Amino acid sequence: MWFGSAADLAEGASAFFTDAAAPLRNPDHAHLHSASIGFLWTNVSNAKKGRMVIGTAEPGAPQGAMGKWGRAKATLQVTDWFGIVPDFIITLDANWWLQASDAEAYALIEHELYHRAQDRDEYGAPKFNRQTGRPVFTMRGYDIEEFIGVVRHYGADAAGICALIEAAEAEPEIAAVGIAQCCGTCRGAT
Template sequence: MPPADQAEGVEAWFGPAPDLAEWASASFIDDAAPLRNPDHEHLRSASIGFLWTNVPNAKKGRMVIGTAEPGAPQGAMGKWGRAKATLQVTEWFGMVPDFIITIDASWWLQASDAEACALIEHELYHCAQDRDEYGAPKFNRQTGRPVFAMRGHDFEEFIGVVRRYGADAAGIRELIEAAEAGPEIAATSIAQCCGTCLRA
């Protein structure tokens, strides 16, 4: 849990969440994890830094409660800007992790267990191992470590296309079958609250 005084404070705050990182790995990634998800197996060798924040965030008119992003600073910034961003990340985590997941601490304090699990897994799904042109997992030739990348959603389609032409035409048959089978853990509602998703 984030510190309540920081989560509800008026000063903008970002703070490392090593306990949340440990819990996420122990819950979803490790071999003995009670909610182990084989879809996250590639993350066993990834370093993932978690941050709490109390800074309200919205994109495209929707509240953002979590984001996943590469650990190394991205985007167009000058040499000093990149150096400052890298220094900040290193001060938070002691190194530059493969991924950083940021969670809205105020939301987390009122979330149900199922909502919290759903959000963390959603963000973990954005953290992927890169693939080559043949679809095989990529590895760094010098280190042998996996090459990591951000992952988009499994599908994006208009409801009207599905309504008019069916799930097969839209390529979402597996999604519909998964929905019809019902939730494996619990029903939740975190749709449209991920900042990573809203970047597109």
């Protein structure tokens, strides 16, 4: 069982996706330009709901119900890996990575980057830390923006939405209606 820092990958991800002159620059990731991103390699196999997990994105600061010592130990481990507690950590399956094509590797990194977003206040404005002035980051689940960005760059299969596209292209089973504009969940209404 092994986890190790992938500092070269962190630099590469920034150089490829978030820097202004990046060759694969994606404006969807512009908010991450000032983020500190820690990348970890692991050889630990992982599966969720019967599916192989090859990458995860999570906050850099330890989360969850831990006691004071548990949080301190976790913070020390993160600091040992990266020298700091980054805004978020992306963990990648090193065994999968070794056999992945460049396009597959890029798609995985971008997918994980889409899970991080700058937090917003109740008015929809970007949040910043009052003491540091730095952006406040949050986790983002799967949303349509992620699917559009990944599909645009790597195709529908990379986003795992081939079935969704097939359903969208087929005739409706019951009737064609338009209700998404009325849904508070879809439109972020309060």
